[in-house]
Amino acid sequence: xxxxxxxxxSFAPWTDPAARPYIAFENITKRFGDFVxxxxxxxxxxxxxxxxxxxxSGCGKSTLLRMxxxxxxxxxxxxxxxxxxxxxxxxxxxxxxxxxxSYALFPHMSVEQNIAFGLKQDGMPKAQIAERVAEMLKLVKxxxxxxxxxxxxxxxxxxxVALARxxxxxxxxxxxxxxxxxxxxxxxxxxxxxxxxxxxxxGLTFVVVTHDQEEAMxxxxxxxxxxxxxxxxxxxPAEIYEAPSSRFVAGFVGTVNLLEGSVMSRxxxxxxxxGASGAEIRVENVPDDVxxxxxxxxxxxxxxxxxxxxPAEGTANVMEGEIFDLAYLGDxxxxxxxxxxxxxxxxxxxxxARVSEDQLTWSDKAWISFAPDAxxxxxx
Amino acid sequence: xxxxxSRFNIVSIVLGFAFLxxxxxxxxxxxxxESRLVxxxxxxxxxxxxxxxxNQGLIDAAWxxxxxxxxxxxxxxxxxxxxxxxxxxxxxxxxxxLFSGMVxxxxxxxxxxxxxxxxxxFVAIGLDxxxxxxxxxxxxxxxxxxxxxxxxxxxxxxxxxxEAAMDLGATPVKTFFAITLPVILPAIVSGWxxxxxxxxxxxxxxxxxxxxxxTTLPMKIYSQVRLGVTPEINAACTILIAIVAVGVLIASVVxxxxxxxxxxxxxxxxxx
Numbered sequence: 001x002x003x004x005x006x007x008x009x010s011f012a013p014w015t016d017p018a019a020r021p022y023i024a025f026e027n028i029t030k031r032f033g034d035f036v037x038x039x040x041x042x043x044x045x046x047x048x049x050x051x052x053x054x055x056x057s058g059c060g061k062s063t064l065l066r067m068x069x070x071x072x073x074x075x076x077x078x079x080x081x082x083x084x085x086x087x088x089x090x091x092x093x094x095x096x097x098x099x100x101x102s103y104a105l106f107p108h109m110s111v112e113q114n115i116a117f118g119l120k121q122d123g124m125p126k127a128q129i130a131e132r133v134a135e136m137l138k139l140v141k142x143x144x145x146x147x148x149x150x151x152x153x154x155x156x157x158x159x160x161v162a163l164a165r166x167x168x169x170x171x172x173x174x175x176x177x178x179x180x181x182x183x184x185x186x187x188x189x190x191x192x193x194x195x196x197x198x199x200x201x202x203g204l205t206f207v208v209v210t211h212d213q214e215e216a217m218x219x220x221x222x223x224x225x226x227x228x229x230x231x232x233x234x235x236x237p238a239e240i241y242e243a244p245s246s247r248f249v250a251g252f253v254g255t256v257n258l259l260e261g262s263v264m265s266r267x268x269x270x271x272x273x274x275g276a277s278g279a280e281i282r283v284e285n286v287p288d289d290v291x292x293x294x295x296x297x298x299x300x301x302x303x304x305x306x307x308x309x310x311p312a313e314g315t316a317n318v319m320e321g322e323i324f325d326l327a328y329l330g331d332x333x334x335x336x337x338x339x340x341x342x343x344x345x346x347x348x349x350x351x352x353a354r355v356s357e358d359q360l361t362w363s364d365k366a367w368i369s370f371a372p373d374a375x376x377x378x379x380x
Numbered sequence: 381x382x383x384x385x386s387r388f389n390i391v392s393i394v395l396g397f398a399f400l401x402x403x404x405x406x407x408x409x410x411x412x413x414e415s416r417l418v419x420x421x422x423x424x425x426x427x428x429x430x431x432x433x434x435n436q437g438l439i440d441a442a443w444x445x446x447x448x449x450x451x452x453x454x455x456x457x458x459x460x461x462x463x464x465x466x467x468x469x470x471x472x473x474x475x476x477x478l479f480s481g482m483v484x485x486x487x488x489x490x491x492x493x494x495x496x497x498x499x500x501x502f503v504a505i506g507l508d509x510x511x512x513x514x515x516x517x518x519x520x521x522x523x524x525x526x527x528x529x530x531x532x533x534x535x536x537x538x539x540x541x542x543e544a545a546m547d548l549g550a551t552p553v554k555t556f557f558a559i560t561l562p563v564i565l566p567a568i569v570s571g572w573x574x575x576x577x578x579x580x581x582x583x584x585x586x587x588x589x590x591x592x593x594x595t596t597l598p599m600k601i602y603s604q605v606r607l608g609v610t611p612e613i614n615a616a617c618t619i620l621i622a623i624v625a626v627g628v629l630i631a632s633v634v635x636x637x638x639x640x641x642x643x644x645x646x647x648x649x650x651x652x
Contacts, residue, residue: 092549097548104543104544106544117548
């Protein structure tokens, strides 16, 4: 049997142009009065994918989920699920189930009644319901809490009941609205991995809405970054982080330094940029469509090297500055280096040695440097 | 906080309670009076209670009152709940503010006006005054109280419960009966109880809307008192007070124990 890791590693249907999307949002627009919640948005989600919709509050991610569940109808455009147009199909006839942010457990029903509710609506025979409920309770490790009411459970247990209830019907797609939002940090981290295992074991398609980038990065196969009802980028967590497509995405996920400048010249796949400070930045592996104009060079703090001495002659991309601020975090140290033009660049260094001989401290002169392929050029 | 009893506090409390309860205590005491004269004590006796159960007029009136209260409270609860649902759920329909204002206006309307207007209506449409008209009148005014009670519960109702039920395959009708109704049931029950007691002790509106053969207990008591207070009436009132007191006591004991149970459950959940 293949391990889950290897299944996951080889899973990339979005790279296959012949693959048929399982869920397709086609030019979806949703207006509430004058407010445009979702603006001409198209997305394709594949079977068995763990897909995350990531964005700040009000970006339209929850509206998108609610349209898929059937609680809202799109103003225009259509949603296809497994080839079927969902328009006009009420929520109680859609083969999707949702886990609500508030969990929405029925307060007057016990844990097992909550889980059995959906199965009863399908008219499943009693014996079979009992069997499925027992299976679900075992899955979320709540066997001994079957007869409790929701208010007799802790937050983490309620979350599990909500999860068990939403997967009990074996929906084609499970929608999760901020599934871990109400849990504390430690529990959230554990639950992230449990959710991933559950998704792999049941072979379901998950669409999760979250505002927590770490959560999305950990769990999702692909992430869609949303802003003001539009998709900014759809890609794997690594692509989103390493190759953001715009200043917005670069700034939204993780920490980034944006060095603004204009293109001086292009030679093959390498580009020379004149930075605002006057320093020249050399970049390699630049996409074909960038050859002139105003651009931003985006680079992550951990890819910038900080040193107290000037790097050897011939090193690419060296800038001089002084340590403006620093934070020692134990495993690493974050430096804020102020360049000649006043811009503050963030750089982080792993503290791989216990004692370092050349420690930098406040107001020290420092040089930052980075490889030509350590960052990306952004035009948007 | 000052927990000691100052002289001022003691005096305030004694005066306050005396003001509230001396009349009621007097009424109860004199219901056990041997004498026919209400204000002259002539020894302990329960004969007026016996007398009371032989007074067919009072018994009939009590029976009418109970039926009117039961029917009107039930109908008012259904209508009031429907009004509350409409007002909280369909917030975007035209004239909603006007509609909600009109539902709640009868709460502050003087009863004389409500009674008189109902009387005029019944006369105008040629409805003979009697059991039906009293019941209709009581439905009319107690419905608003039910709507207020149920609406305040619905405002805090988590709509995602209903969405979750529909998401799991329940039709809107099924969702209402399986989820919404059980969750708001406590509010509906207290609405019913409020409507029931309002109907039970209403004198003004009943006087306008009632006719021969449908005399309610408050009307009967009032008309008898005009001929002079008899210890019989005291006995009837004492029984009413006892019923109300027992009802309030049970309700508060049930509430208290449920609250204690809930707190214990929540503490138990925290430990896991």
